[in-house]
Amino acid sequence: MQRVFTIDTEGDLIVICRLMNIFRRKGVKLIKWLMSATADGFRVAVLFDAAEAESEHLFNFVRRTEGVNRLASGETASALEGLLPVM
Amino acid sequence: MENVITGSEILLESLKRENVDVMFGLPGGAVLPLYDALYSAGIRHLLVRHEQAAAFAADGYARVTGKPGVCLVTSGPGATNLMTGLTSALMDSIPVVALTGQVPEALIGKDGFQEADTIGISLPCTKRSFQIRSAAEIPAVIHRAFKTAISGRPGPVLVDLPKSALVEKAAPIYVKSDGARRPVREREWRDDQIDRAASIILESRQAMLYVGGGAVHAEAWPELAEFSELTQIPVTTTLMGLGVFPSCHPLSLGMLGMHGSYSTNKATCECDLLIAVGARFDDRVTGRLKDFAPKARKIQLDVDPSEIGKNIRVDLGLVGDAREILRALIDAVKCRQVGSSGSERRLWLDQIDEWRSEHPLDYEKSEDSIKPEYVIEMISRYANEDAIVSVDVGQHQMWAAQYYDFYQPRTWLSSSGLGAMGYGFPAAMGAQLAFPERQVIAIVGDGGFQMTLNDLATVAQYRVPVKIAILNNRALGMVRQWQEIFFEKRYCDIDLNFAPDFAKLAEAYGIRGSKVEHHDDVKEAVREMLSDREPCLVDFWVDPAENVYPIVPPGASLAEMIVEPPRVQLEEEQVLDDLWAV
Numbered sequence: 275m276q277r278v279f280t281i282d283t284e285g286d287l288i289v290i291c292r293l294m295n296i297f298r299r300k301g302v303k304l305i306k307w308l309m310s311a312t313a314d315g316f317r318v319a320v321l322f323d324a325a326e327a328e329s330e331h332l333f334n335f336v337r338r339t340e341g342v343n344r345l346a347s348g349e350t351a352s353a354l355e356g357l358l359p360v361m
Numbered sequence: 362m363e364n365v366i367t368g369s370e371i372l373l374e375s376l377k378r379e380n381v382d383v384m385f386g387l388p389g390g391a392v393l394p395l396y397d398a399l400y401s402a403g404i405r406h407l408l409v410r411h412e413q414a415a416a417f418a419a420d421g422y423a424r425v426t427g428k429p430g431v432c433l434v435t436s437g438p439g440a441t442n443l444m445t446g447l448t449s450a451l452m453d454s455i456p457v458v459a460l461t462g463q464v465p466e467a468l469i470g471k472d473g474f475q476e477a478d479t480i481g482i483s484l485p486c487t488k489r490s491f492q493i494r495s496a497a498e499i500p501a502v503i504h505r506a507f508k509t510a511i512s513g514r515p516g517p518v519l520v521d522l523p524k525s526a527l528v529e530k531a532a533p534i535y536v537k538s539d540g541a542r543r544p545v546r547e548r549e550w551r552d553d554q555i556d557r558a559a560s561i562i563l564e565s566r567q568a569m570l571y572v573g574g575g576a577v578h579a580e581a582w583p584e585l586a587e588f589s590e591l592t593q594i595p596v597t598t599t600l601m602g603l604g605v606f607p608s609c610h611p612l613s614l615g616m617l618g619m620h621g622s623y624s625t626n627k628a629t630c631e632c633d634l635l636i637a638v639g640a641r642f643d644d645r646v647t648g649r650l651k652d653f654a655p656k657a658r659k660i661q662l663d664v665d666p667s668e669i670g671k672n673i674r675v676d677l678g679l680v681g682d683a684r685e686i687l688r689a690l691i692d693a694v695k696c697r698q699v700g701s702s703g704s705e706r707r708l709w710l711d712q713i714d715e716w717r718s719e720h721p722l723d724y725e726k727s728e729d730s731i732k733p734e735y736v737i738e739m740i741s742r743y744a745n746e747d748a749i750v751s752v753d754v755g756q757h758q759m760w761a762a763q764y765y766d767f768y769q770p771r772t773w774l775s776s777s778g779l780g781a782m783g784y785g786f787p788a789a790m791g792a793q794l795a796f797p798e799r800q801v802i803a804i805v806g807d808g809g810f811q812m813t814l815n816d817l818a819t820v821a822q823y824r825v826p827v828k829i830a831i832l833n834n835r836a837l838g839m840v841r842q843w844q845e846i847f848f849e850k851r852y853c854d855i856d857l858n859f860a861p862d863f864a865k866l867a868e869a870y871g872i873r874g875s876k877v878e879h880h881d882d883v884k885e886a887v888r889e890m891l892s893d894r895e896p897c898l899v900d901f902w903v904d905p906a907e908n909v910y911p912i913v914p915p916g917a918s919l920a921e922m923i924v925e926p927p928r929v930q931l932e933e934e935q936v937l938d939d940l941w942a943v
Contacts, residue, residue, distance in 0.1 A: 288480055288484065288491075288492075290488060291481070291484055292484055295484055295485055299485070327670065330670070331667055331670065331671050333670070334665075334666035335667035336665035337666070338513065338514070338665060338666060338667055340488055340489035340509060341489065359906075
């Protein structure tokens with residue numbers, strides 16, 4: 275099933291690298307990866323395809339990752355709309 | 362005028378404020394300003410002979426104290442050499458703070474001499490990594506690094522230190538440490554979950570506690586013992602959990618998994634409730650996942666929410682500090698324990714005893730050769746109850762896990778998740794620095810020891826009284842065992858007969874060394890090894906054909922464990938003995 279994570283991080287690109295590495299290592303099929311700078315750091319919106327149990331594990335993995343300030347999860351691609359300014 | 366000092370001085374003061382009393386490291390160009398400041402800083406520094414040993418020693422220090430261990434190395438190769446140690450710490454959730462030198466900021470990304478992308482390389486090996494850019498930010502970053510290392514699920518944190526920040530001057534603003542003994546762990550569990558867990562526990566008749574390293578990190582051993590005794594639920598531990606529950610306790614089942622005892626693995630297969638405490642259902646524990654504890658409802662306690670249900674579906678996940686959750690469970694069970702199921706629990710414990718009698722953890726005794734299990738038994742017999750045992754990876758590690766009696770937590774050091782050979786000896790050094798008065802015994806194999814034996818110079822230089830017991834089978838024993846059992850005895854590149862005489866090598870470094878080749882000499886050698894406060898090495902020439910049993914074949918279920926060597930093999934071992942003799 276498709277799922278969207280919206281992730282706010284600290285302003286340290288290492289955290290973004292870490293997040294990308296998590297998605298790579300967990301073998302998640304990425305459909306869209308959007309990123310922009312915010313006043314406090316970075317915001318990443320990820321659309322991906324994964325089984326429900328996997329996405330739940332991934333949700334918990336990402337939310338406990340150092341440097342992640344906030345994580346929201348949505349179920350449809352429409353959740354991406356309006357989340358990010360055009361880069 | 363403000364108190365303006367160099368970044369190096371700020372760094373060392375920040376470390377002192379985090380109660381750092383010892384560091385393990387090796388200097389080089391990028392950290393020379395820091396070592397210059399260290400000259401008069403009042404923090405002890407142990408000069409290792411390879412950076413990997415610095416990481417392992419910091420890990421050993423952290424495991425026995427619960428405090429972050431600190432290692433300090435230079436840029437480039439110094440930093441890259443740390444990575445195995447940091448990965449091991451990450452896998453076992455050990456709080457280590459690694460300080461790495463870096464080229465001056467202006468040279469970063471320009472391929473300067475001894476520049477490596479330490480942050481990039483360390484990314485999957487650490488819980489968090491920081492790169493400092495100015496002297497002024499050092500106090501806040503160092504404080505955060507230490508806090509991160511011990512908070513939540515502990516882990517290694519790396520701080521990369523460009524030389525420019527170390528020489529720059531600034532007026533430091535230090536962060537006040539909260540001085541908390543125990544790290545803050547967020548509570549996510551709810552009271553209704555505790556009620557549900559208590560109901561499940563009281564409904565069960567054949568329950569088991571399956572306890573891992575998380576219980577050690579949470580220092581949950583008093584609550585674990587109380588809960589186990591209150592509910593009469595027996596306790597099995599993972600490799601990481603050894604020591605958290607005394608081996609001699611009547612409710613102790615020892616270790617489960619690939620080399621767990623028959624009765625423990627059998628109980629795992631038959632239990633109707635499995636309560637995992639800070640354990641992550643590792644493949645070496647579960648065997649074939651779909652057949653792991655097939656009859657059991659499962660409750661999982663873990664500080665890391667991403668561990669709940671990661672490998673195996675659980676009926677109830679409780680996220681938070683293991684100690685707090687166990688305390689809540691104790692209270693909940695006490696409130697509800699009416700019409701106790703004690704007699705049925707007794708039947709379950711009797712059943713486990715019966716399985717234990719059928720196939721006790723045992724080995725073929727011999728006086729013609731030194732059985733490695735016998736060496737472990739002797740060390741266990743003569744070591745103090747608070748002795749710390751540090752192991753490498755392989756057969757000797759499993760024999761130590763099986764035959765050494767643990768009385769206290771934080772007395773067992775093992776690179777369990779990563780399985781890094783070469784860990785045991787340097788980790789023992791780190792532990793000994795933390796507790797100079799306690800016995801620290803590195804039980805190693807001849808394979809792993811050859812990976813980090815250069816630090817014999819370190820223990821000799823500082824007279825670190827580590828005891829090194831080599832179970833020398835002249836081979837990569839666990840690889841040989843797998844080639845024997847699973848690869849039709851096609852022994853390929855496991856021969857370590859070309860090795861130095863370890864006893865003479867120890868003497869060359871200025872350490873007492875001896876070699877033991879006969880069964881009858883083992884007891885006395887162990888007693889002598891443990892008799893003084895000096896470093897020493899004893900090279901036990903053990904039976905090279907000995908294998909670790911029981912063993913669960915890779916990919917099999919615990920029920921398919923091989924309990925003992927096949928009869929025919931016992932005869933073939935003689936042939937193998939002859940081969941080795943040649």
